Amino acid sequence: MTQQPFSRPGAIDLSALKGAAGPGAPRPAPAGGPAAGPGAAQPGGGATSAYCVSITEQNFESVVETSRTAPLLLVFYSPTQMPESVQLADDLETLSGEFEGRFLAGRVDIDAVPQIAQLMQIPSIPLVVMIFDGRPMPLLQDVVPLEELRTALTQVMQQLTAQGITGRHQPRTGAAQPEGDEAEEAGMDPRYAAAQDALGEGDIDTAVAEYQKLVDANPADAEAAAGLAMAKVLQRTRGVDLQAARAAAAAAPDDVDAQTMVADLDMLGGHVDDAFSRLIDLIRRSEGEDRNKAREHLLGLFGAVGNDDPRVMRGRQNLASALF
Structure with a gap:
């Protein structure tokens, strides 16, 4: 297989997905019968996470259909061609449990189901492809340490959340699920x-x-x-017209309501840094009640993204500079 460049984790443009299925958009009920569950006989061994499934010819279509509810991450690997790629599949399965349904992991052993790799036109292995609302997007084309994979997926899920994509998969029947203290430790x-x-x-x-x-x-x-x-x-932002909001903000650069609305829309579009920069610039040139209102709004957006996110850390530094 020939190598082709793919997007790297943390540098993925997910803006196109907002139009595919935003909050409140009608979603078909996920298809699936007994063959779609990890409890069925599957090549390469059955998945053990409640949010992971081994892909077969029989269940592929129904599993992809679940991407209309929440993201599906397909990991393509080969025990014979690249044994180390199995570890990536194992790690993704582990993380699928940690993320509690924010994504469904689909294991694709290309030795067992080469036709799936051909159908998806996979250029090389290992490869992780995200599918949302039936639309594929390559995420990762290397075997990486578990911590690096966890960080990359956290960033991707934050981008999706910022766009209002918050659906979750239900635990799949037949998979081992933690109970009691174990479930609490897993963060459920x-x-x-x-x-x-x-x-x-x-x-x-x-x-x-x-x-x-x-x-x-x-x-x-x-x-x-x-x-x-x-x-x-x-x-x-519910029901707000994006173009009208941007026009209003452009016409009134010092109007706090107009600027905060566009900042909110930038957040939903995945343009987090743009949202932060807009409000920080507004704070720099504002005073009194307007300045405080913009600052409070910005702090709310920081909270939505998460204090550990590097963009929030930079934003806080820039806010401090703007204030003092």
Whole structure:
């Protein structure tokens, strides 16, 4: 197979996906019968994660159909041609459990199902391809350490969340699922289920209310605070015309409401740095109540992205410079 260049993790333009299936868009129910579950006989061994499936000719189409609900990550590997690629498949399966349904991992052993690799026109292995709403996008073409893979996937999921793509896969029947203390250690917290389910159904107001309850009960809950911040972005931008909003902001560069609206829309489009820069520039040239309003809005966007994100760290430094 010939090598071709692919996007690297953390540098992936996901803006095209927003139009494919934004929050509230109708989604077909995932297809699938018994053959689609990891409990069925499969080549290359059965998947053990609740969010991983081994791909066969029989289940390929139904598994791809689930990408209309949440991302599907296909990992192409070969135990015979490149034994080390198996580790990448194993690591992706491990992370699928950690991410609790934010993506479904599909293991594609090209020795067992070469026709799938041919169908997808795979240029080389190993390869990880993300499919969302049936649309493929290459993510990774190297065997990387588990921590690097975890970081890359975290960045991708943050980009998707910033665009309002928040659906989750349901655990697949037949896979081993943690229980009790093991489930708690794996981070499976049912407290967020109501809010996440509401987002998946496009019910933004309910999601905001559910996240607000969690924040009110525990202001130190960073995950609930981030969820609330992102849900509020979705709520504020609901039904807004992008071009009209940009025109209004261009016509009134010092209007806080106009600028914060475009910053929110930039967030949903995956242009996080642009959103931050717009508000920081506004803060630099504002004063009084307008300045404070822009600053508070920016802090909310920081919370939506996550304090550990390098873009937020840079944004905080730039904010400090703008303020002082």
